[in-house]
Amino acid sequence: MTMAGTTTLLxxxxxxxxxxxxxxxxxxxxxxxxxxIHALRPLLGSGRHAGVACDSWRLGVEAYNVRDWKTVPASCxxxxxxxxxxxxxxxxxxxxxxxxxAYVDSLKLAGNGKEVWVFDVDETTVSNLxxxxxxxxxxxxxxxTSFNAYAQEGSAPALPETKxxxxxxxxxxxxPVILTGRAEYLRASTATNLGRQGYAGWMNLLLKAPGxxxxxxxxxxxxxxxxxxxxxxIVGNIGDQWSDILGAPEGARTFKLPDPMYYIG
Amino acid sequence: MTMAGTTTLLxxxxxxxxxxxxxxxxxxxxxxxxxxIHALRPLLGSGRHAGVACDSWRLGVEAYNVRDWKTVPASCxxxxxxxxxxxxxxxxxxxxxxxxxAYVDSLKLAGNGKEVWVFDVDETTVSNLxxxxxxxxxxxxxxxTSFNAYAQEGSAPALPETKxxxxxxxxxxxxPVILTGRAEYLRASTATNLGRQGYAGWMNLLLKAPGxxxxxxxxxxxxxxxxxxxxxxIVGNIGDQWSDILGAPEGARTFKLPDPMYYIG
Numbered sequence: 432m433t434m435a436g437t438t439t440l441l442x443x444x445x446x447x448x449x450x451x452x453x454x455x456x457x458x459x460x461x462x463x464x465x466x467x468i469h470a471l472r473p474l475l476g477s478g479r480h481a482g483v484a485c486d487s488w489r490l491g492v493e494a495y496n497v498r499d500w501k502t503v504p505a506s507c508x509x510x511x512x513x514x515x516x517x518x519x520x521x522x523x524x525x526x527x528x529x530x531x532x533a534y535v536d537s538l539k540l541a542g543n544g545k546e547v548w549v550f551d552v553d554e555t556t557v558s559n560l561x562x563x564x565x566x567x568x569x570x571x572x573x574x575x576t577s578f579n580a581y582a583q584e585g586s587a588p589a590l591p592e593t594k595x596x597x598x599x600x601x602x603x604x605x606x607p608v609i610l611t612g613r614a615e616y617l618r619a620s621t622a623t624n625l626g627r628q629g630y631a632g633w634m635n636l637l638l639k640a641p642g643x644x645x646x647x648x649x650x651x652x653x654x655x656x657x658x659x660x661x662x663x664x665i666v667g668n669i670g671d672q673w674s675d676i677l678g679a680p681e682g683a684r685t686f687k688l689p690d691p692m693y694y695i696g
Numbered sequence: 697m698t699m700a701g702t703t704t705l706l707x708x709x710x711x712x713x714x715x716x717x718x719x720x721x722x723x724x725x726x727x728x729x730x731x732x733i734h735a736l737r738p739l740l741g742s743g744r745h746a747g748v749a750c751d752s753w754r755l756g757v758e759a760y761n762v763r764d765w766k767t768v769p770a771s772c773x774x775x776x777x778x779x780x781x782x783x784x785x786x787x788x789x790x791x792x793x794x795x796x797x798a799y800v801d802s803l804k805l806a807g808n809g810k811e812v813w814v815f816d817v818d819e820t821t822v823s824n825l826x827x828x829x830x831x832x833x834x835x836x837x838x839x840x841t842s843f844n845a846y847a848q849e850g851s852a853p854a855l856p857e858t859k860x861x862x863x864x865x866x867x868x869x870x871x872p873v874i875l876t877g878r879a880e881y882l883r884a885s886t887a888t889n890l891g892r893q894g895y896a897g898w899m900n901l902l903l904k905a906p907g908x909x910x911x912x913x914x915x916x917x918x919x920x921x922x923x924x925x926x927x928x929x930i931v932g933n934i935g936d937q938w939s940d941i942l943g944a945p946e947g948a949r950t951f952k953l954p955d956p957m958y959y960i961g
Contacts (some may be wrong), residue, residue: 484787484788484790484791486784486787487784487787487788487790487791488791490755490758490788490791490954491788491791491792491795493755493758493759494758494759494760494792494952494954495759495950495952496791496792496795496951496952497791497795498795519751519752522749522751522752523749523752523755523756525749525752526749526752526753526755526756526761526762527756527759527761530756530761530762530763685760686761687759687760687761689755689759
């Protein structure tokens with residue numbers, strides 16, 4: 432093979448990969464790709480795909496079409512691992528937080544100390560990747576014992592995009608409220624973890640009481656209702672689960688961070 | 697360069713592209729990719745990206761984080777075009793419909809003729825890609841005159857995944873209700889279009905009355921309320937816009953089809 436041949440091959444390989452690529456990060460001349468891919472694909476695509484289309488499954492999770500799932504499909508463990516460890520997860524989170532900060536900037540705040548923003552904990556303020564990377568990125572069944580042992584270490588790193596939003600809210604006088612489905616006995620380790628990671632100045636840390644039997648959605652909705660009943664205005668609400676976001680009162684605006692590793696209803 | 701060198705280069709290129717690729721369609725040995733990518737990326741990614749990350753923007757749209765947008769970001773026109781024309785759009789739609797059909801299969805139906813399923817029209821039952829492919833895939837401002845002229849042709853092709861769901865519902869006795877934000881004067885052309893594309897047996901075709909001034913969300917919610925008041929059970933509701941899905945009564949279960957080309961509030 433000549434060098435020219437190699438270059439052509441690389442270009443075609445790059446074009447084909449880029450054309451089938453959700454990330455669209457590769458710089459390829461559109462004029463090269465467009466006729467190639469448009470000639471190869473039928474109008475609406477074939478829809479044929481061997482096994483689970485992991486990126487489509489992930490989109491289904493994020494858009495709340497795929498619900499009540501127990502584990503990541505076994506064939507998607509590698510996909511999810513790369514998604515979480517690579518730049519894709521961070522990039523997707525950045526778009527969410529950029530939208531949230533633009534929303535904050537658009538608000539006319541009363542500045543009366545009654546304006547609050549609800550944050551979830553796991554995969555929202557802090558990342559449990561150090562745990563999940565050792566447990567199949569969600570492809571193995573959730574083990575509450577080992578997860579809670581990990582949570583008690585209080586070592587989960589901050590999610591930097593969420594922290595950017597958190598600091599923005601503090602700077603404009605909106606009070607963070609931490610609302611988590613973690614059990615009450617994890618209060619000290621959770622507070623320590625948040626403090627270590629630079630989350631300071633929150634108004635409340637609300638955890639699930641030992642006797643609570645309902646869903647996460649019901650628990651979180653009822654806690655938001657209490658905030659509202661106490662005269663607080665929930666100007667925003669951010670979490671990685673739809674159960675963080677749905678259920679009245681939701682908050683004036685909600686934000687869904689990505690999480691392809693687990694589902695909580 | 698030797699052939700061995702070329703092969704290695706191609707393998708590394710493929711690994712790097714695949715690792716940054718949302719579609720994850722390329723078959724690459726995980727054992728080759730994993731150490732490479734995990735060594736190259738910091739734990740949670742850098743988050744740095746020049747310009748708009750088009751795949752992250754699209755995810756933001758689908759997860760209802762990006763709202764009230766007027767046009768596709770100019771730098772994402774090529775990305776959206778390839779997404780829509782290639783297999784990605786179809787594959788994402790397939791996951792949604794697979795979930796919807798699994799949901800239908802899980803239902804214990806009364807079979808009393810009162811069970812209905814609400815379908816939107818544009819980018820739900822039929823595809824306007826023949827129009828949008830000539831109008832920047834949503835990157836140019838929406839032109840109601842030229843779009844309505846196109847709609848009057850009644851030539852939009854069926855979206856095959858939705859049609860699969862539609863036929864499934866007919867087979868189990870759930871009545872389709874077509875509910876669209878299209879104006880009443882497009883009734884004949886819309887009905888003709890649906891018929892030509894094999895959509896038969898719907899119970900109602902509901903279009904926006906000339907005098908209606910509210911949002912699409914308000915219009916569609918009020919029409920669903922009327923159905924419910926008339927004794928119908930909305931067992932499902934599918935559309936490409938969040939305004940098809942949100943607003944009580946939503947329906948017992950909702951499904952969001954992908955649409956990165958336009959936003960209707």
